[in-house]
Amino acid sequence: MAQVTGTATHDAPANVEQRDRSWLLACAISVVGAVTVTAALAAVFAPGIRSLLLQEDGIIEMGTVLFLAAAVIGAGAATVFWGPRLPLALAGLIGLAELLDETSFGSRLFGFEPLPLHGGGQLDGFHDLLILAFRMLQGVSQNLAWLLVGLMLVLSAGLVLFALRQTARNMAGSTTWLSGHVLLLLHVGLIGLAQVIDIAASSRVLAAVEEVLELNAAMLLAFYVVQVGWLEFAQGIWARKAL
Template identity: 35%
Template sequence: MHDSAKFLIWIVAFIGISLAIGLRFSRLVVEDGIFETLSALMFFGAAALAAVLAMRSGKQKPEMGRRTLWGLVAFNLLLGFSEISFGARLFGFQMPEMAGGGELDGGHDLAILAVRHIAGWTIGQRILLAAGVVLILGGITWLNARAAKNLAARLWNNPIYLRIACAFALLGAALLLDVINRYSLNAIEEVLEMSAALSMFAAFFGAVRWRPVFLDMHRARRSADG
């Protein structure tokens, strides 16, 4: 079986088992509970591994690749701190209040604020926004048709990048549930975030172990595009 298929089966099984445990023991999925703590630790671990990879790459990796790695370091740190509300409850300080209720204690709250703002728009304004988003995404896809066509194959054949893509997909799903903001969906959201953290950690753990594969991808892509 292909490595990418094995990983997808593994992560789906992890989500199913974690969700069953979370629904059975609800205290695990509360704010600052075990699942959130594990998510934070794995995001921090992914950031550390990505930083190690960036520092070790030296002259073997194009500058753009190092910038991407450092960007992912910052992104994982943001995710990790968001999971623990930037230490607000841990150290007893108050995060800023959000318009409409709640605290601004994570990057996902920016999306919630945007949705709350859009909720006050007229139907016409929302239709214009939706049409604009569709046109922009369609234009990007059309202009990058060749890259879009090869993206699935590249992800499938590179287990490290597949794991990163899987993490982003899981984060997107968790963000959607967070925006819906229903208590009954909290357990699913926490499980998806923890699964995203595990996927991201697995990606960079694999990148450190199989460093040549990770470092050569940009070089191969440049050669193909050239």
């Protein structure tokens, strides 16, 4: 009887953790899907607000900034409460880098002039380093430059597909050590796809897709921080109950 009771007590936190992880994962994907569909419908059927959605500092871009800021602040707060955790530190650093990217390294906040970018434009974000690499490779060989874009596309799309496969396994009750990091994998994959569009395309439609991908990625990162923080909190409760 003692053995059975001990096993049940041990299994309970794992079952609750899997349930909470799956629930938060489903919420994140549902919210991202709803926002994407809403933005697409608004752009198609309400062209009057299209510019409000997609313009510089428009609704989508400001939403991206807010979700990235939430991820950074959330990761910092969780670190203060529970101490350093690698997933939270990684999410916070990624969010901070992308937040700096969205605000042009602060130039749009503080009014200083960014450095000029080789080939035209300004070096006002980390994504411009990829554009710089693409342009420099173009100077050597067009094939090499497009090989870079192709590799980024394959890796990013592959990461998204892999994360979606992990999501399906998660929902089916099968978990691995990657199960708790699906949202982060999706975030990185979507950011990669957005960068491919930024480098290789000049279409206004694809530019809009890029903005939506970045918003989706920011939301996923914020949900990832919530997921990790909540599970840390729940584990702390179970640990105290076990004493």
